[in-house]
Amino acid sequence: MLNKLLQRYSGAVPRYTSYPxxxxxxxxxxxxxxxxxxxxxxxxxxxxxxxxxxxxxxxxxxxxxxxxxxxxxxxxxxxxxxxxxxxxxxxxxxxxxxxxxxxxxxxxxxxxxxxxxxxxxxxxxxxxxxxxxxxxxxxxxxxxxxxxxxxxxxxxxxxxxxxxxxxxxxxxxxxxxxxxxxxxxxxxxxxxxxxxxxxxxxxxxxxxxxxxxxxxxxxxxxxxxxxxxxxxxxxxxxxxxxxxxxxxxxxxxxxxxxxxxxxxxxxxxxxxxxxxxxxxxxxxxxxxxxxxxxxxxxxxxxxxxxxxxxxxxxxxxxxxxxxxxxxxxxxxxxxxxxxxxxxxxxxxxxxxxxxxxLSEDDRLRARVIEEIMCRFAFSFADIRLAFPSNAESVIAEAQLFAASNRDGLCEIDGDEFRLTETGKPFARTVAARFDTYLSNGKGRHSIAV
The missing domain is CATH 3.80.30.20 (tm_1862 like domain)
Known part of the structure:
Protein backbone atom coordinates (compact mmCIF):
# COMPACT_ATOMS: atom_id res chain seq x y z
CA MET A 1 0.00 0.00 0.00
CA LEU A 2 2.76 2.47 0.95
CA ASN A 3 4.61 1.85 -2.31
CA LYS A 4 1.46 2.70 -4.27
CA LEU A 5 0.96 5.89 -2.26
CA LEU A 6 4.54 6.94 -2.90
CA GLN A 7 4.12 6.29 -6.61
CA ARG A 8 0.94 8.37 -6.74
CA TYR A 9 1.75 11.26 -4.46
CA SER A 10 5.51 11.85 -4.39
CA GLY A 11 5.64 13.76 -7.66
CA ALA A 12 7.30 17.16 -8.01
CA VAL A 13 5.34 19.96 -6.31
CA PRO A 14 6.29 23.27 -4.66
CA ARG A 15 7.43 23.50 -1.05
CA TYR A 16 4.83 26.22 -0.50
CA THR A 17 6.92 28.70 1.40
CA SER A 18 4.74 31.21 -0.45
CA TYR A 19 1.63 31.31 -2.57
CA PRO A 20 1.71 32.13 -5.41
CA LEU A 358 -2.25 39.38 -4.66
CA SER A 359 -5.83 38.98 -5.81
CA GLU A 360 -8.57 38.04 -3.37
CA ASP A 361 -8.47 34.48 -4.71
CA ASP A 362 -4.70 34.39 -4.14
CA ARG A 363 -5.18 35.47 -0.53
CA LEU A 364 -7.83 32.82 0.04
CA ARG A 365 -5.77 30.02 -1.45
CA ALA A 366 -2.63 31.21 0.32
CA ARG A 367 -4.54 30.96 3.60
CA VAL A 368 -5.83 27.45 2.78
CA ILE A 369 -2.41 26.20 1.68
CA GLU A 370 -0.65 27.68 4.72
CA GLU A 371 -3.22 26.05 7.02
CA ILE A 372 -2.70 22.68 5.35
CA MET A 373 1.08 23.01 5.62
CA CYS A 374 0.98 24.24 9.24
CA ARG A 375 -1.81 22.26 10.88
CA PHE A 376 -2.96 19.78 8.20
CA ALA A 377 -6.49 21.22 8.18
CA PHE A 378 -8.54 24.32 7.49
CA SER A 379 -11.87 25.51 8.83
CA PHE A 380 -14.74 26.28 6.44
CA ALA A 381 -16.18 28.75 8.97
CA ASP A 382 -12.89 30.63 9.20
CA ILE A 383 -12.45 31.11 5.47
CA ARG A 384 -16.13 32.02 5.05
CA LEU A 385 -15.62 34.75 7.63
CA ALA A 386 -12.36 36.00 6.11
CA PHE A 387 -13.36 35.63 2.44
CA PRO A 388 -17.16 35.80 2.25
CA SER A 389 -17.35 36.46 -1.48
CA ASN A 390 -15.36 33.50 -2.82
CA ALA A 391 -14.90 30.91 -0.07
CA GLU A 392 -17.60 28.59 -1.39
CA SER A 393 -15.69 27.60 -4.52
CA VAL A 394 -12.67 26.45 -2.50
CA ILE A 395 -14.89 24.65 0.02
CA ALA A 396 -16.52 22.81 -2.88
CA GLU A 397 -13.06 21.81 -4.18
CA ALA A 398 -12.14 20.49 -0.74
CA GLN A 399 -15.36 18.51 -0.39
CA LEU A 400 -14.96 16.99 -3.85
CA PHE A 401 -11.34 16.04 -3.21
CA ALA A 402 -12.17 14.42 0.13
CA ALA A 403 -15.06 12.48 -1.38
CA SER A 404 -13.15 11.30 -4.45
CA ASN A 405 -9.72 10.52 -2.99
CA ARG A 406 -9.55 6.72 -3.01
CA ASP A 407 -6.50 6.53 -0.77
CA GLY A 408 -7.98 8.34 2.20
CA LEU A 409 -5.50 11.22 2.35
CA CYS A 410 -8.12 13.62 3.68
CA GLU A 411 -11.62 13.84 5.12
CA ILE A 412 -14.33 16.30 6.05
CA ASP A 413 -14.56 16.40 9.83
CA GLY A 414 -17.58 18.50 10.74
CA ASP A 415 -16.85 21.98 9.39
CA GLU A 416 -13.21 21.22 8.63
CA PHE A 417 -11.12 19.78 5.81
CA ARG A 418 -8.51 17.60 7.48
CA LEU A 419 -5.61 15.41 6.38
CA THR A 420 -5.60 11.93 7.83
CA GLU A 421 -2.52 10.30 9.33
CA THR A 422 -2.08 8.61 5.93
CA GLY A 423 -2.22 11.96 4.20
CA LYS A 424 0.07 14.05 6.43
CA PRO A 425 3.35 12.91 4.78
CA PHE A 426 1.85 14.09 1.47
CA ALA A 427 0.76 17.53 2.69
CA ARG A 428 2.58 19.29 -0.15
CA THR A 429 0.71 17.18 -2.70
CA VAL A 430 -2.64 17.86 -1.01
CA ALA A 431 -1.87 21.59 -0.84
CA ALA A 432 -1.10 21.53 -4.56
CA ARG A 433 -4.74 20.61 -5.23
CA PHE A 434 -5.66 24.17 -4.27
CA ASP A 435 -2.93 25.79 -6.40
CA THR A 436 -4.52 27.29 -9.51
CA TYR A 437 -1.14 28.41 -10.91
CA LEU A 438 0.49 25.00 -10.95
CA SER A 439 -1.10 23.78 -14.17
CA ASN A 440 0.44 26.52 -16.31
CA GLY A 441 3.75 24.66 -16.35
CA LYS A 442 5.98 27.43 -14.99
CA GLY A 443 8.77 26.14 -12.81
CA ARG A 444 10.13 22.68 -12.01
CA HIS A 445 10.06 21.41 -8.45
CA SER A 446 11.60 18.80 -6.18
CA ILE A 447 9.79 15.58 -5.27
CA ALA A 448 7.22 15.80 -2.49
CA VAL A 449 8.72 13.23 -0.08
Missing part, protein backbone atom coordinates in the same frame (compact mmCIF):
# COMPACT_ATOMS: atom_id res chain seq x y z
CA UNK A 21 5.14 30.51 -5.66
CA UNK A 22 8.20 32.29 -7.06
CA UNK A 23 8.04 30.87 -10.62
CA UNK A 24 4.84 32.88 -11.09
CA UNK A 25 6.35 36.25 -10.18
CA UNK A 26 6.54 38.59 -13.17
CA UNK A 27 8.21 41.81 -14.28
CA UNK A 28 4.99 43.79 -13.94
CA UNK A 29 5.89 44.67 -10.35
CA UNK A 30 8.23 47.64 -10.62
CA UNK A 31 10.39 49.52 -8.11
CA UNK A 32 7.69 52.20 -8.15
CA UNK A 33 5.08 49.63 -7.14
CA UNK A 34 7.33 48.41 -4.34
CA UNK A 35 7.96 51.95 -3.14
CA UNK A 36 4.19 52.50 -2.88
CA UNK A 37 3.73 49.24 -0.96
CA UNK A 38 6.50 50.17 1.46
CA UNK A 39 5.02 53.61 2.08
CA UNK A 40 1.73 52.00 3.10
CA UNK A 41 3.29 50.17 6.04
CA UNK A 42 2.24 51.80 9.29
CA UNK A 43 2.09 51.35 13.06
CA UNK A 44 -0.28 48.42 12.63
CA UNK A 45 2.34 46.49 10.64
CA UNK A 46 5.17 44.68 12.37
CA UNK A 47 8.12 44.08 10.05
CA UNK A 48 10.67 41.29 9.63
CA UNK A 49 13.92 41.80 7.74
CA UNK A 50 15.75 39.14 5.74
CA UNK A 51 19.32 39.93 4.63
CA UNK A 52 20.94 37.74 2.02
CA UNK A 53 24.72 37.27 1.87
CA UNK A 54 25.33 35.38 -1.40
CA UNK A 55 28.88 34.19 -0.74
CA UNK A 56 30.51 31.02 0.62
CA UNK A 57 34.15 30.09 0.98
CA UNK A 58 33.22 26.64 -0.30
CA UNK A 59 30.29 25.52 -2.41
CA UNK A 60 28.24 22.71 -0.90
CA UNK A 61 27.03 20.63 -3.82
CA UNK A 62 23.64 19.87 -2.27
CA UNK A 63 22.78 23.55 -1.81
CA UNK A 64 19.97 25.13 -3.84
CA UNK A 65 20.43 28.63 -2.41
CA UNK A 66 21.50 31.64 -4.45
CA UNK A 67 25.18 31.85 -3.61
CA UNK A 68 28.66 31.86 -5.14
CA UNK A 69 32.11 30.74 -4.10
CA UNK A 70 34.86 33.17 -3.16
CA UNK A 71 38.14 32.95 -1.25
CA UNK A 72 38.66 36.71 -1.38
CA UNK A 73 37.02 39.19 0.95
CA UNK A 74 37.02 42.12 -1.49
CA UNK A 75 33.81 41.00 -3.33
CA UNK A 76 32.07 40.62 0.03
CA UNK A 77 33.17 44.08 1.17
CA UNK A 78 31.90 45.61 -2.08
CA UNK A 79 28.61 43.76 -1.75
CA UNK A 80 28.14 44.99 1.82
CA UNK A 81 28.45 48.60 0.68
CA UNK A 82 25.66 48.05 -1.84
CA UNK A 83 23.58 46.22 0.75
CA UNK A 84 23.91 49.12 3.21
CA UNK A 85 22.87 51.52 0.43
CA UNK A 86 19.76 49.42 -0.22
CA UNK A 87 18.98 49.29 3.51
CA UNK A 88 19.09 53.09 3.65
CA UNK A 89 16.91 53.42 0.52
CA UNK A 90 14.27 50.98 1.72
CA UNK A 91 14.28 52.24 5.29
CA UNK A 92 13.64 55.80 4.11
CA UNK A 93 10.40 54.63 2.51
CA UNK A 94 9.04 52.84 5.59
CA UNK A 95 7.23 54.72 8.34
CA UNK A 96 9.14 54.85 11.66
CA UNK A 97 5.88 53.70 13.23
CA UNK A 98 6.36 50.23 11.71
CA UNK A 99 8.49 48.22 14.14
CA UNK A 100 11.06 45.57 13.23
CA UNK A 101 10.37 42.49 15.35
CA UNK A 102 12.77 40.03 13.68
CA UNK A 103 15.95 39.98 11.57
CA UNK A 104 17.31 36.93 9.78
CA UNK A 105 20.79 36.82 8.21
CA UNK A 106 21.00 34.09 5.61
CA UNK A 107 22.98 33.05 2.60
CA UNK A 108 25.32 31.89 1.55
CA UNK A 109 27.37 32.17 4.70
CA UNK A 110 26.75 35.38 6.66
CA UNK A 111 29.30 34.23 9.22
CA UNK A 112 31.97 34.93 6.58
CA UNK A 113 31.56 38.61 7.42
CA UNK A 114 34.40 40.14 9.39
CA UNK A 115 33.46 41.07 12.96
CA UNK A 116 33.46 44.83 12.38
CA UNK A 117 31.36 44.37 9.24
CA UNK A 118 28.76 42.40 11.24
CA UNK A 119 28.52 45.26 13.72
CA UNK A 120 28.41 47.91 10.98
CA UNK A 121 25.63 46.05 9.16
CA UNK A 122 23.48 45.89 12.29
CA UNK A 123 24.17 49.55 13.04
CA UNK A 124 22.99 50.37 9.51
CA UNK A 125 19.76 48.41 10.05
CA UNK A 126 19.04 50.11 13.36
CA UNK A 127 19.65 53.51 11.79
CA UNK A 128 17.29 52.84 8.90
CA UNK A 129 14.41 51.10 10.72
CA UNK A 130 12.63 51.34 14.06
CA UNK A 131 13.33 48.22 16.12
CA UNK A 132 11.12 46.70 18.79
CA UNK A 133 12.98 46.25 22.06
CA UNK A 134 12.62 42.47 21.96
CA UNK A 135 13.44 41.92 18.28
CA UNK A 136 14.72 38.43 17.45
CA UNK A 137 18.05 38.25 15.58
CA UNK A 138 18.76 34.92 13.89
CA UNK A 139 21.86 33.98 11.92
CA UNK A 140 22.72 31.03 9.68
CA UNK A 141 26.13 29.77 10.77
CA UNK A 142 28.90 27.76 9.11
CA UNK A 143 31.25 26.28 11.74
CA UNK A 144 34.14 26.50 9.30
CA UNK A 145 33.92 30.32 9.27
CA UNK A 146 33.80 30.99 12.97
CA UNK A 147 36.34 32.20 15.52
CA UNK A 148 36.21 33.94 18.89
CA UNK A 149 36.12 37.42 17.35
CA UNK A 150 33.12 36.53 15.20
CA UNK A 151 31.31 34.94 18.17
CA UNK A 152 31.84 38.16 20.11
CA UNK A 153 30.55 40.23 17.19
CA UNK A 154 27.45 38.06 16.90
CA UNK A 155 26.82 38.62 20.59
CA UNK A 156 27.32 42.36 20.10
CA UNK A 157 24.67 42.55 17.36
CA UNK A 158 22.20 40.83 19.68
CA UNK A 159 21.90 37.39 18.07
CA UNK A 160 19.16 35.43 19.81
CA UNK A 161 18.95 32.36 17.55
CA UNK A 162 21.74 30.39 15.87
CA UNK A 163 20.95 28.08 12.94
CA UNK A 164 23.50 25.43 12.02
CA UNK A 165 23.41 23.29 8.91
CA UNK A 166 24.62 19.80 9.80
CA UNK A 167 23.09 17.64 7.05
CA UNK A 168 24.91 14.36 7.95
CA UNK A 169 28.05 13.66 9.98
CA UNK A 170 29.08 10.58 7.99
CA UNK A 171 32.43 11.26 6.21
CA UNK A 172 31.41 9.48 2.99
CA UNK A 173 28.19 11.47 2.74
CA UNK A 174 30.00 14.71 3.56
CA UNK A 175 32.58 14.10 0.87
CA UNK A 176 29.87 13.41 -1.70
CA UNK A 177 28.18 16.75 -0.96
CA UNK A 178 31.40 18.73 -0.36
CA UNK A 179 30.38 19.64 3.19
CA UNK A 180 33.16 18.63 5.58
CA UNK A 181 32.11 19.43 9.12
CA UNK A 182 32.96 17.37 12.18
CA UNK A 183 30.78 16.79 15.20
CA UNK A 184 33.43 18.47 17.35
CA UNK A 185 33.28 21.63 15.21
CA UNK A 186 29.52 21.71 15.49
CA UNK A 187 29.55 21.16 19.25
CA UNK A 188 32.09 23.97 19.57
CA UNK A 189 29.67 26.38 17.87
CA UNK A 190 26.75 25.32 20.06
CA UNK A 191 28.83 25.72 23.21
CA UNK A 192 30.22 29.11 22.11
CA UNK A 193 26.87 30.71 21.26
CA UNK A 194 25.21 29.39 24.40
CA UNK A 195 28.06 30.75 26.49
CA UNK A 196 27.23 34.16 24.99
CA UNK A 197 23.56 34.01 25.95
CA UNK A 198 21.90 32.75 22.76
CA UNK A 199 18.59 31.26 23.90
CA UNK A 200 17.72 29.16 20.83
CA UNK A 201 19.80 26.82 18.67
CA UNK A 202 18.50 25.18 15.51
CA UNK A 203 20.16 22.31 13.63
CA UNK A 204 19.33 21.21 10.08
CA UNK A 205 19.39 17.55 9.04
CA UNK A 206 19.02 16.36 5.46
CA UNK A 207 17.76 12.98 4.32
CA UNK A 208 17.93 11.67 0.77
CA UNK A 209 21.65 12.47 0.39
CA UNK A 210 24.12 10.43 -1.68
CA UNK A 211 25.45 7.33 0.11
CA UNK A 212 23.17 8.06 3.06
CA UNK A 213 21.74 5.03 4.82
CA UNK A 214 19.41 4.48 7.75
CA UNK A 215 22.44 3.77 9.91
CA UNK A 216 24.36 6.94 8.97
CA UNK A 217 21.21 8.96 9.53
CA UNK A 218 20.60 7.32 12.90
CA UNK A 219 24.13 8.19 14.03
CA UNK A 220 23.71 11.77 12.85
CA UNK A 221 20.42 12.18 14.71
CA UNK A 222 21.92 10.68 17.86
CA UNK A 223 24.88 13.06 17.65
CA UNK A 224 22.61 16.07 17.15
CA UNK A 225 20.39 15.03 20.05
CA UNK A 226 23.46 14.99 22.27
CA UNK A 227 23.75 18.75 21.60
CA UNK A 228 20.17 19.34 22.87
CA UNK A 229 19.18 21.86 20.18
CA UNK A 230 15.93 23.75 20.74
CA UNK A 231 14.76 23.16 17.17
CA UNK A 232 15.60 20.64 14.49
CA UNK A 233 14.69 20.93 10.81
CA UNK A 234 14.47 17.63 8.93
CA UNK A 235 14.58 18.46 5.24
CA UNK A 236 14.52 16.17 2.23
CA UNK A 237 17.39 16.90 -0.15
CA UNK A 238 15.99 18.68 -3.22
CA UNK A 239 17.88 17.44 -6.26
CA UNK A 240 17.34 20.18 -8.86
CA UNK A 241 20.42 20.14 -11.13
CA UNK A 242 18.51 21.96 -13.89
CA UNK A 243 18.41 24.96 -11.51
CA UNK A 244 21.71 24.52 -9.66
CA UNK A 245 24.43 23.24 -11.95
CA UNK A 246 26.81 22.39 -9.11
CA UNK A 247 24.39 19.64 -8.08
CA UNK A 248 25.58 17.74 -11.14
CA UNK A 249 28.68 17.00 -9.02
CA UNK A 250 26.50 14.67 -6.95
CA UNK A 251 26.39 11.15 -8.44
CA UNK A 252 22.70 10.42 -9.02
CA UNK A 253 23.35 6.69 -8.80
CA UNK A 254 24.29 7.21 -5.14
CA UNK A 255 20.99 8.93 -4.29
CA UNK A 256 18.36 6.92 -2.41
CA UNK A 257 15.08 6.22 -4.17
CA UNK A 258 11.68 7.49 -3.09
CA UNK A 259 10.99 4.50 -0.84
CA UNK A 260 14.39 4.81 0.83
CA UNK A 261 13.84 8.55 1.32
CA UNK A 262 10.52 7.85 3.01
CA UNK A 263 12.14 5.28 5.29
CA UNK A 264 14.88 7.77 6.21
CA UNK A 265 12.34 10.50 6.94
CA UNK A 266 10.24 8.14 9.06
CA UNK A 267 13.22 6.87 11.05
CA UNK A 268 14.56 10.34 11.81
CA UNK A 269 11.11 11.60 12.83
CA UNK A 270 10.59 8.63 15.16
CA UNK A 271 13.97 9.22 16.81
CA UNK A 272 13.19 12.89 17.38
CA UNK A 273 9.72 12.20 18.76
CA UNK A 274 11.08 9.52 21.07
CA UNK A 275 13.61 12.06 22.35
CA UNK A 276 10.76 14.34 23.40
CA UNK A 277 10.59 16.79 20.51
CA UNK A 278 7.22 17.91 19.17
CA UNK A 279 6.48 17.59 15.46
CA UNK A 280 5.91 20.95 13.76
CA UNK A 281 4.31 20.78 10.32
CA UNK A 282 5.94 18.48 7.78
CA UNK A 283 9.63 18.85 8.61
CA UNK A 284 10.36 20.69 11.88
CA UNK A 285 10.69 19.52 15.47
CA UNK A 286 10.99 21.57 18.63
CA UNK A 287 11.22 21.25 22.38
CA UNK A 288 7.88 21.90 24.08
CA UNK A 289 9.00 25.23 25.51
CA UNK A 290 10.39 26.58 22.26
CA UNK A 291 8.45 29.44 20.66
CA UNK A 292 7.87 27.38 17.51
CA UNK A 293 6.18 24.60 19.50
CA UNK A 294 4.14 27.16 21.43
CA UNK A 295 3.00 28.74 18.17
CA UNK A 296 2.03 25.35 16.73
CA UNK A 297 -0.04 24.44 19.79
CA UNK A 298 -1.79 27.81 19.83
CA UNK A 299 -2.63 27.80 16.11
CA UNK A 300 -0.22 30.68 15.36
CA UNK A 301 2.35 28.76 13.32
CA UNK A 302 3.26 30.53 10.07
CA UNK A 303 5.19 29.64 6.95
CA UNK A 304 7.46 31.92 4.94
CA UNK A 305 10.62 31.73 2.83
CA UNK A 306 12.65 30.54 5.82
CA UNK A 307 10.18 27.68 6.40
CA UNK A 308 8.10 27.34 9.57
CA UNK A 309 8.16 30.32 11.89
CA UNK A 310 6.49 31.85 14.90
CA UNK A 311 7.09 35.30 13.37
CA UNK A 312 3.74 37.11 13.26
CA UNK A 313 4.97 40.17 11.33
CA UNK A 314 2.64 41.36 8.58
CA UNK A 315 5.54 42.33 6.31
CA UNK A 316 8.80 40.60 5.44
CA UNK A 317 11.29 42.90 3.72
CA UNK A 318 13.97 41.11 1.71
CA UNK A 319 17.34 42.85 1.37
CA UNK A 320 20.22 41.76 -0.83
CA UNK A 321 20.60 40.02 -4.17
CA UNK A 322 17.71 37.62 -5.02
CA UNK A 323 15.91 38.34 -1.72
CA UNK A 324 12.14 37.98 -1.71
CA UNK A 325 9.85 40.24 0.28
CA UNK A 326 6.28 39.59 1.34
CA UNK A 327 4.08 42.59 1.99
CA UNK A 328 0.32 42.82 2.58
CA UNK A 329 -0.13 43.81 -1.07
CA UNK A 330 2.01 41.06 -2.63
CA UNK A 331 5.50 39.66 -3.22
CA UNK A 332 8.64 41.29 -4.60
CA UNK A 333 12.04 39.91 -5.54
CA UNK A 334 15.35 41.69 -5.93
CA UNK A 335 17.70 41.31 -8.88
CA UNK A 336 19.36 37.85 -8.49
CA UNK A 337 22.60 38.68 -10.36
CA UNK A 338 24.96 40.02 -7.71
CA UNK A 339 26.78 42.52 -9.93
CA UNK A 340 23.59 43.99 -11.36
CA UNK A 341 22.02 44.10 -7.90
CA UNK A 342 25.00 46.12 -6.64
CA UNK A 343 24.68 48.56 -9.54
CA UNK A 344 20.98 49.10 -8.83
CA UNK A 345 21.46 49.47 -5.07
CA UNK A 346 24.42 51.83 -5.38
CA UNK A 347 22.41 54.02 -7.75
CA UNK A 348 20.17 54.77 -4.78
CA UNK A 349 17.06 53.09 -6.12
CA UNK A 350 15.28 49.89 -5.25
CA UNK A 351 16.60 46.60 -6.64
CA UNK A 352 13.22 44.93 -7.25
CA UNK A 353 12.85 43.32 -10.68
CA UNK A 354 9.72 41.16 -10.34
CA UNK A 355 6.91 40.13 -8.08
CA UNK A 356 3.15 39.63 -7.97
CA UNK A 357 0.19 41.57 -6.57
Missing amino acids: TAPHFHEGISPETYQKWLSELSAEHDVSLYLHVPYCDRLCWFCACHTKHTLKYEPIAQYLEALKREIASVGAKVSPAAKVTAVHLGGGSPTMLRPDDMRALMDCLRSAFSFAGDAEISVEMDPNDLDEARYDALADIGMTRASLGVQDFDPLVQKAINRLQTFEQTKGVVDAVRARGVHSVNCDILYGLPHQTLETLRRTVDDILSLSPDRIALFGYAHVPWMKKHQTMIPEIALPGVEQRFEQMTLAAELLLTAGYEAIGIDHFARSGDQLAVAARSGKLRRNFQGYTDDAAEALIGLGASSIGQLPQGFVQNMPATGEYQRMAEAGGLAVVRGIA
